[in-house]
Amino acid sequence: MSTTPASVKRIYYVLTVGNTLAASLIWGINTIFLLDAGLTNLEAFAANAFYTAGMVLFEVPTGIVADLRGRRASFLLGTLTLAVTTALYVLLWHTEAPFWQWAVVSALLGLGFTFFSGATEAWLVDALTATGFDGQLDAVFARAQVASGAAMLAGSAGGGYLAQLTNLGVPFVVRAAVLVVMFVVAAIVMRDLGFTPNRGGRPLAEIRRIVGDSVDYGWRVPSVRYLMLAAPFVGGVGVYIFYALQPYLLELYGDPQAYGVAGLVAALLSAAQIAGGFGTTWVRARFRRRTSALLFAGAFSVVAILLIGLVTNFWVVLALIMLWGLVSAATMPIRQAFINALIPSSQRATILSFDSLMSSTGGVVAQPVLGRVADVWNYPTSYVVSGVLSAFALPFLALSRAQRAPADTAVTATGPVIPAQPAVPADQLPERLAK
Template sequence: MTATPASIKRIYYVLTVGNTLAASLIWGINTIFLLDAGLNNLEAFAANAFFTAGMVLFEVPTGIVADLRGRVASFLLGTITLAVTTALYVLLWHLHAPFWQWAVVSALLGLGFTFFSGATEAWLVDALHATGYDGQLDTVFARAQIASGAAMLAGSVGGGYIAQLTNLGVPFVVRAAVLVVMFVVAAVVMRDLGFTPNRQGRPVAEIRRIMTNSIDYGLRVPTVRYLMLAAPFVGGVGVYIFYALQPYLLELYGDPQAYGVAGLVAALLAGAQIAGGFLTARIRARFRSRTSVLIAGQLLSVAAILVIGLVANFWVVLVLIMLWGLLSAATMPVRQAFLNALIPSQQRATILSFDSLMSSTGGVVAQPILGRVADVWSYPASYVVSGVISAFALPFLALARAQRAPADTAVTTADPAIPAQPSAADDVAAETVAR
């Protein structure tokens, strides 16, 4: 069967829906699950931090796997790794295992997600270019966001009520089963297009070459660098905000056993994600540059987070969380399209993985700190601190806009020509302009 842009997009949407459904089955109850296993707030968020530490540790190596062995191979490894580690989570919960075991398995869970982070997006962009797609990547990512939101809506509500009707372990078992199904689907429909893995190369030499090129076309490109430096303050805090909502909203609701409410909260965020996907194109059309969209969205997000911490009312917090989710969903496709337009195909999976690594690094640091703030003071205090931390992304986004990259105002998916390797003089000049 001949691949077309339409078929490539359909496959990407199916993979996105399947992965999000599997992940979201436990999103509404994950923190409650950890607390039920005998961990306190510090330990629960430290376990989450080990998950993000695993992503930091494995992001670039698994991105290199995608560039060396293929995006499809990386995706398949991700599904099977996540299925196994999810099953191990259930075992630890059943045994009320000590914290160190949660730390180890959480890090391995992070390994599973890193196989997806750069590979799936890189597969989509390369395959679209190979099949002659000349539309807007922003639109493709926005539609994937809508599909993902629908899957998150089904998964989060379903997971919450499955837990309430059975126990907290069953949604994790269902998640593992969905991941096995996704392994089979991906093995049948995915093919590497527009990219040829170099399976004949010597692994150590290839890894060194890819890492060097990724630094040259990633961190040494000022616009890419500033986008990546903003990521820890956005992504690290975002993970805490989402998972702390579960016990915090049940506390405001007045019933710590109302797992269905926790699932519904995740569902509201899913609805916000769907709406945000629909709004992306309209919001993008109102701004000349993509960085202006990102800055405006971040400013409003910081304000919403701060007010969540200052107004401890269940219904007010619900509205603000929906606003926060809407802003994140509407701006994420813009950032994805912008970043992909700045990097070359051959290093795409590795650079996207490195970008995800930067976000995960923020989670490693922020989650235990914010969890400790919640233990010592309160959940509202931890949200105020979260808002302050997330504001540090704004200067880096402003520096990214100051570079005036052509991709900042572009509207098509034209693959970036491989730029000349930036010299130290070029980099210093760019830094001077930014200042």
């Protein structure tokens, strides 16, 4: 059992690397895979939208599972669900299944990922607190990002060239196998520390309590709420940009069968993630407030996305993608540290899942809309529209900064820096679930 902050971090890095490696094996070819199965651009991105819809539908319920039954149990359920649904994807591709089947399996794929979102991060923060960690949480998340970036680099590049050497289904089969291995690893090394699952009592009463407290300590905390309101524009646009890069860059490259190039693009974003993780501490030192760094990254992303759509040179677009990924990666750990410092342990997994839900909600709407724009006009136009949509996140980030939360300038943060009191007057508490 883990008893020191160092051992807790090692386990977190192993889990992060394994999950990212499994996921990234298909990142460079996913859209091409769907199009090869006979789907149109609209249907391919609609299938991705059903995936994000599954995340929206299951985010909070699976976060509650993590808070009631344990983070470890949630992680194990996630690996099994993803392994099964990945195998089903291969079956649908092989049979050239109709769109409705892709929609159902994509939603179930989203279910698998929701078991991870919130739970793994909550496990880390609680375990570090329990073992006396007094370091900088931003740095822990940054190192995890470097490690996951390396795994993404290997997975995305390897998956792309594996598909080119064999066929588009093989990377999905390998992904399912890696997930089975991760289930075994997590079952052996992962234990809930600093958190005791509440397996007693009435489940419905506990769910109501957790959701209610999550509203009080999450949505009703202005700094958290504005971050969540920005998430649909950042996350919804981001997921489209990533997956649309595959066919768009092959189009710019001039060879629609160069799957290795598609994998290489994902690998470049992995390299940007690694460099961004190393640069997080430097970026954090340049800004007194965490929200100032987030605002800078948001504004830079808007400009980069617009230029990706307006420039037609393959190599210039490639450089812009690298810069976009680098800035986003450097500031992501800062956001993670900020939001974790604002929420209490007992509701952490649920609130983090709700934050992820907000991001997924943007993807449900943005992906089919932007996919349709690509069908009717072209990919460059869809990127210009993406840049405009991403700009809507900036006012919410500015509002979060205006709250001047203590966590915005804190150096260390392993626990909530908000008072352990309801965030609404007592006479309004019965109404919290109705709003």
